[in-house]
Amino acid sequence: MAHSAGWFYWALLSAIFAALTAVFAKVGIQGVDSDLATLIRTAVIIVVLSIFVACTGKWTNPFDLEPRTWLFLGLSGLATGASWVCYFRALQLGEASKVAPVDKLSLVLVAVFAFAFLGERPSLREWSGILMVAAGVLLLAFKR
Structure with a gap:
């Protein structure tokens, strides 16, 4: 495929990892409060992404970003957090094969x-x- 289709490969990888997320989470939340499980997942993501950004030399001072960027990234973060809390609660209550499609x-x-x-x-x-x-x-x- 052409260079312009590079987005497709990243989107496909995203779908694969999202599918693995549902399966791993369903197993991982057994006997654990879904909110605590979401916190643990988030902590892992913060550590892994921090290492990735540092090792790839992509770190820049976030305080140099425009206020509009902060606003919309902040809103995106709040939406992501809300989505994860709801997703883990749904996984705890329902079957992964039903929860994931609705998600x-x-x-x-x-x-x-x-x-x-x-x-x-x-x-x-x-x-x-x-x-x-x-x-x-x-x-x-x-x-x-």
Whole structure:
């Protein structure tokens, strides 16, 4: 694939790691409060990313960033934290094979939010795919 498709490989790796996250988390939260499990997961992420950023020479002074950047990265962090807390609670209460598909409803919501707030305009073909994902989520979530 062309260089412009490099995003696809990273997105595919993201999906693979997200799938592993669901399986590992489902096993890991047995007998542990889901909020504590989320905190442990977050601590691991902070340590690993700190080492990665330091070792790759990507560290810059975060206080040099624009206030708008801080605002939106902060909001993103709050949304991520809320998502993780809800995800782990759902995994503790439900089956991973049902929780993970509903979590992926975020794909549909991203398309709607990107349309409403970012001015992105998916094609009819893309909207069709987004609707199929939504239908698939519903089929998987409410299986008997």
